[in-house]
Amino acid sequence: MNTKNVKAYGTVSSESALKQFKILRREVTENDIEIDILYCGVCHSDLHFAKNDWGMTVYPVVPGHEIVGRVSKIGAGVSKHSIGDIVAVGCLVDSCRSCNNCKNDLEQYCPEWVGTYGGHDKHLDTNTHGGYSEIIVVDESFVLSVPENLDLAGIAPVLCAGITTWSPLRHWNVNKDSKVAVVGLGGLGHMAIKLAHALGAHVTLFSRSTNKIEDAKALGAHEVIISTDESQMENAMGAFDLIIDTVPYEHDLNPYVGTLNINGTLVIVGYLGPIDPMLVTVPMIMGRKSVAGSLIGGITETQELLDFCGKHNITSDVEVIKMQEINAAYERMLKSDVKYRFVIDMKSL
Numbered sequence: 365m366n367t368k369n370v371k372a373y374g375t376v377s378s379e380s381a382l383k384q385f386k387i388l389r390r391e392v393t394e395n396d397i398e399i400d401i402l403y404c405g406v407c408h409s410d411l412h413f414a415k416n417d418w419g420m421t422v423y424p425v426v427p428g429h430e431i432v433g434r435v436s437k438i439g440a441g442v443s444k445h446s447i448g449d450i451v452a453v454g455c456l457v458d459s460c461r462s463c464n465n466c467k468n469d470l471e472q473y474c475p476e477w478v479g480t481y482g483g484h485d486k487h488l489d490t491n492t493h494g495g496y497s498e499i500i501v502v503d504e505s506f507v508l509s510v511p512e513n514l515d516l517a518g519i520a521p522v523l524c525a526g527i528t529t530w531s532p533l534r535h536w537n538v539n540k541d542s543k544v545a546v547v548g549l550g551g552l553g554h555m556a557i558k559l560a561h562a563l564g565a566h567v568t569l570f571s572r573s574t575n576k577i578e579d580a581k582a583l584g585a586h587e588v589i590i591s592t593d594e595s596q597m598e599n600a601m602g603a604f605d606l607i608i609d610t611v612p613y614e615h616d617l618n619p620y621v622g623t624l625n626i627n628g629t630l631v632i633v634g635y636l637g638p639i640d641p642m643l644v645t646v647p648m649i650m651g652r653k654s655v656a657g658s659l660i661g662g663i664t665e666t667q668e669l670l671d672f673c674g675k676h677n678i679t680s681d682v683e684v685i686k687m688q689e690i691n692a693a694y695e696r697m698l699k700s701d702v703k704y705r706f707v708i709d710m711k712s713l
C-alpha cells in the first residue's frame with residue numbers, strides 16, 4: 365500500500381505532553397477521500413484517551429474526532445464528494461457494514477466499528493489516528509457534507525458534541541411538549557441546550573457552577589438549577605421527561621433520578637464506568653423511570669444533524685486555538701474554563 369508521512373500532534377504515554385511527530389497516512393484507494401484538515405474540535409474524550417482514563421489506550425495517540433476540511437484527493441470510485449468540497453468526519457471512520465446495526469444506520473453500535481482514533485486501521489494494520497494532523501484519508505461512506513452557510517470552526521464540534529446529544533434527543537422523541545434537562549455546561553452540554561431548544565423543548569441546565577447561569581440562558585435554557593443546592597434539587601422533583609448527563613467523572617446519579625417525571629429517562633453520555641454511590645432502584649420502580657446510556661450517532665443521523673444545523677443556523681460557541689496550545693487547553697478543559705469548545709486552527713500545525 366502506498367503511504368506518506370504527514371505532520372500530527374499526539375502523545376506517546378499517559379504522562380507526556382502532546383507534541384508534534386510524523387504519522388503514516390495511506391494514499392487514497394478506490395473509495396477513499398483525502399481531506400486537508402482545516403479545523404478540529406477538542407473533545408473531553410480526546411483528553412480521557414490521551415491520559416488513558418479508560419485503560420484501553422494504545423500509544424502513540426493522535427486525538428481529534430471533530431474534523432472539518434477540504435477534499436484534496438479522491439479515489440476513482442468516489443461519487444459522493446469532489447475535490448474542493450468542504451466536508452466533515454466525526455467519531456467513526458469504518459464499520460462492518462453488514463450487521464443489523466450497520467443496516468439500521470446505527471454504525472456506532474457495530475461490534476466492528478472503527479473509531480477515528482484508537483481504532484484498528486485495517487489498511488495499515490496500526491491504530492487509527494485522528495484529526496490533530498495535516499490530512500486524513502477516509503472511506504467516502506464515512507465522510508459528511510457541511511452546509512455552506514455555517515462557520516467552519518463553529519461546525520466542527522457538531523461532529524461529536526452535537527451528535528452525542530442529538531441522538532438521545534431524537535431517540536427519546538423530544539419535541540415542543542418535552543421537558544429536557546442537561547447536566548453539565550461544557551462542550552456536550554452547550555450543544556444539548558441549543559439542540560433541545562431548537563426542537564422546541566423546555567430546557568433546564570443542572571450545573572455546579574453559579575457563574576454559568578447567564579450563559580446557559582443565552583444558549584437557550586429556560587432555567588438553571590445549581591446541583592449542589594439541595595433546596596433547588598428538591599424543587600425539581602418529578603420535573604423532567606429526559607435528562608442528558610454529560611459529566612465526565614464519577615458522580616451520584618440518584619438526585620437526578622428523583623427529578624425525572626413518570627416514564628422519564630436519565631441518559632448517561634458523559635461518564636464511562638461503574639457507578640458509585642450505587643443506584644437506588646426505588647424511585648425507578650415507583651415511577652417507571654429509566655437510566656440509559658447513548659454513544660455518539662450513526663452516519664445518516666450525523667448528516668441529518670448537520671443539515672438541521674444549516675437550516676437553523678446552529679453552530680458551537682468556540683475558542684479557536686493554535687495546535688501548540690493544546691496542552692494548556694487540556695488543563696483549562698479540566699477546570700471547565702472554556703466557552704464552550706476549543707477548536708484547533710490546523711493551519712498552525
Ligand SMILES: NC(=O)c1ccc[n+]([C@@H]2O[C@H](COP(=O)([O-])OP(=O)(O)OC[C@H]3O[C@@H](n4cnc5c(N)ncnc54)[C@H](OP(=O)(O)O)[C@@H]3O)[C@@H](O)[C@H]2O)c1
Pocket residue numbers: 406407408409410412524525528547548549550551552553570571572573576610611612613632633634635636658659660697698700704
Ligand atoms: N457517549 C458518547 O458518545 C460521548 C461522546 C463524546 C464525549 N463523551 C464524554 O462526555 C463527557 C463530556 O465531554 P465534554 O467534551 O462535553 O466535556 P467538557 O467540555 O469538559 O464538559 C463537562 C462538564 O461537566 C461538568 N462537570 C461536573 N463535574 C465535573 C468534574 N468533576 N470535572 C469536570 N467537569 C465536571 C462541568 O459543567 P458544570 O460546570 O456546568 O457543572 C463541565 O463543563 C466526557 O467524559 C466525554 O468523554 C461521550
Ligand SMILES: [Zn+2]
Pocket residue numbers: 407408409410429455524525
Ligand atoms: Zn468526542
Ligand SMILES: [Zn+2]
Pocket residue numbers: 459460461462463464465466467471474475476
Ligand atoms: Zn456492523
